[in-house]
Amino acid sequence: MLSIAAPLSLFVTLGYSVVAKRLPAFQWVTLLTCSLVLSLVMLHFHFPAALLLGPMVIGVVMSLSGATIRINNRFFIASQAIIGCMIAQNLSSSILVSLAANWPIVLFVLCSTLLASGLSGWLLVRFSDLPGSTGAWGSSPGGAAAMVAMSEEFGADVRLVAFMQYLRVLFVAGSAALIVRLALGSEAQEIVQELAWFPPLDWNFAATITLAVIAGWLGRRLRIPSGTMLLPMLVGAVLHAGDVFVIQLPEWLLAMAYAFIGWSVGLRFNRLVFMLALKTLPQIVISILSLMSLCALMALLLTKILGMDFLTAYLATSPGGLDTVAIIAAGSGVDMSFVMAMQTLRLFSILITGPAMARFISRRAPRKPKHSA
Numbered sequence: 001m002l003s004i005a006a007p008l009s010l011f012v013t014l015g016y017s018v019v020a021k022r023l024p025a026f027q028w029v030t031l032l033t034c035s036l037v038l039s040l041v042m043l044h045f046h047f048p049a050a051l052l053l054g055p056m057v058i059g060v061v062m063s064l065s066g067a068t069i070r071i072n073n074r075f076f077i078a079s080q081a082i083i084g085c086m087i088a089q090n091l092s093s094s095i096l097v098s099l100a101a102n103w104p105i106v107l108f109v110l111c112s113t114l115l116a117s118g119l120s121g122w123l124l125v126r127f128s129d130l131p132g133s134t135g136a137w138g139s140s141p142g143g144a145a146a147m148v149a150m151s152e153e154f155g156a157d158v159r160l161v162a163f164m165q166y167l168r169v170l171f172v173a174g175s176a177a178l179i180v181r182l183a184l185g186s187e188a189q190e191i192v193q194e195l196a197w198f199p200p201l202d203w204n205f206a207a208t209i210t211l212a213v214i215a216g217w218l219g220r221r222l223r224i225p226s227g228t229m230l231l232p233m234l235v236g237a238v239l240h241a242g243d244v245f246v247i248q249l250p251e252w253l254l255a256m257a258y259a260f261i262g263w264s265v266g267l268r269f270n271r272l273v274f275m276l277a278l279k280t281l282p283q284i285v286i287s288i289l290s291l292m293s294l295c296a297l298m299a300l301l302l303t304k305i306l307g308m309d310f311l312t313a314y315l316a317t318s319p320g321g322l323d324t325v326a327i328i329a330a331g332s333g334v335d336m337s338f339v340m341a342m343q344t345l346r347l348f349s350i351l352i353t354g355p356a357m358a359r360f361i362s363r364r365a366p367r368k369p370k371h372s373a
Contacts, residue, residue, distance in 0.1 A: 027062065027069045034058045035259065051258040052327045053177055056170065059266020064274055067267065076264040077228050079257035081216030084229040085208055086254060087326050087340050088236025089247045099341055105305050106342070109298050109317060110349050114357075116294045117141050117319075117350075120287045121361050128280040131157065136358035138164030139287055140350050141295075141319030156358070163273045166265050168288045172320030175292065176328050179314060197251045204248040211236055211247075230344070258327055265324075291319050308335065316342035 039054030062069075099106050117139050124135035133156040215235045219227025240247050277284065299313035306313075312334040318325055329339045 024069050027067045031055075031058060031062055031067070031069065031263065034062075035263070039259075051255045052262045052324065053173055055259040055262030056173065056266045057262075059263045060170065060269045061266075063267045063269045064271060066271055070267055071260060071264045075260045077216065077220060078212070079260040079264075080229040081212040081219075081232045082249065082253065082257040083261070083326055084216070084232030085212050085236045085247050086249055086257075086330060087229075087233045087336075088240050089249070096341070099338075099345075102306055105302065106345070109302070109342070110346055112298060113141055113295065113317070113319065113346060114349060114353055116291055118357050118361065120291055121357070124280075124283055124287055125361055128283045130160065130280055130283075131362070133358050133362045134160050136361040137161045137354065138284075139291070140165075140354055140357070141168075141291060141346065160273065160277060162268055163277045164284055164288075166268050167284065168291075169265055169320050169324050171288050172292065172318050173324050173328065176315060176318055176320065176325065180311060180328060197255075199250055201248065201250065204246045205250070207245045208236075208247050208249060211239070230347075233340075233344075261324070261327070295319050308338070312338055315339045318343075 035055040035058045038058055039050050042050030042054055118136070121136040121139040124130050124139060128135070130138070137156045138161045212232050215232040216228045219229070219231030222231075224230060236247055239245060295317040296314060299310060299317045302308060302313035302317070303310050315325055315329045315334055316339045325343055326336075326340060329336050
């Protein structure tokens with residue numbers, strides 16, 4: 001464990017001495033410039049979700065190097081509402097028929113993921129110094145923002161929960177984008193070339209923005225977990241499918257939403273939390289990789305039983321944040337409806353069972369004996 005912690009600690013300390021003492025203006029310019037360069041490089045090589053992963057990676061590097069800047073939460077909330085509208089574009093009533101027709105396998109995947117996350121949290125508490133509630137919420141494969149918000153109400157260390165959740169989002173985003181790149185090959189270039197960055201806009205654009213603002217505000221006002229994204233998604237899907245209006249989201253607006261979400265996730269990896277989590281980092285990483293591997297096996301099962309392509313099945317079962325998976329799926333040509341339906345069902349399942357699971361792990365997971373000081 002020391003062999004892993006020592007070089008990481010040295011890297012963070014050296015980076016901290018370089019970035020932390022710089023003025024905020026310098027940090028903002030560095031964040032924007034480096035994010036733009038990395039995103040353009042990833043786009044050049046047709047890497048899926050480049051506009052999300054580029055800002056996210058730069059945000060992580062700068063935050064661990066001591067950057068003090070943070071994204072205003074209003075931009076993160078607005079970006080989630082925009083992503084909710086994007087998901088609504090791809091939802092249709094036909095997917096409900098598909099899920100109902102295959103409910104046994106859908107239920108099996110949901111229950112397996114819940115049990116796997118519970119076991120992961122139990123093992124983390126058993127073989128690390130993490131408190132029970134923190135281990136349970138940190139290993140829950142739901143929406144990262146919702147898990148962090150709910151964990152604080154149940155006595156968990158919200159800093160460690162945020163670290164675990166967003167570290168998994170980073171792992172899932174990277175692996176999913178890589179698998180999409182390998183699966184698509186030359187087709188990725190065609191998808192990128194089809195993008196129209198500045199299309200002509202009409203009244204549908206104004207209606208879409210109005211939907212995002214009102215539904216996103218209501219979702220937050222009503223304190224619905226992940227409601228800022230879920231309410232625009234659900235209401236938008238109904239209006240879009242009912243031909244009330246066509247959801248219109250130009251690529252430049254989506255690019256801004258992707259960047260703000262990437263920065264918000266990346267900049268949460270602050271130095272204090274990172275140093276606090278170093279001693280349990282190996283167990284956390286093993287937990288994340290194990291959960292990702294189990295979900296990949298369930299994706300293989302879906303391909304065999306439902307006859308779908310592996311890419312769709314992998315993104316549908318991937319234990320990342322709903323918004324992150326949506327962004328990756330949108331740029332990969334998969335069955336977006338099935339992916340979002342499965343991800344949304346799992347999020348609701350986690351929101352319902354999460355508190356009970358956290359209490360069970362806190363009370364029943366055996367503790368390592370504490371040594372006297």
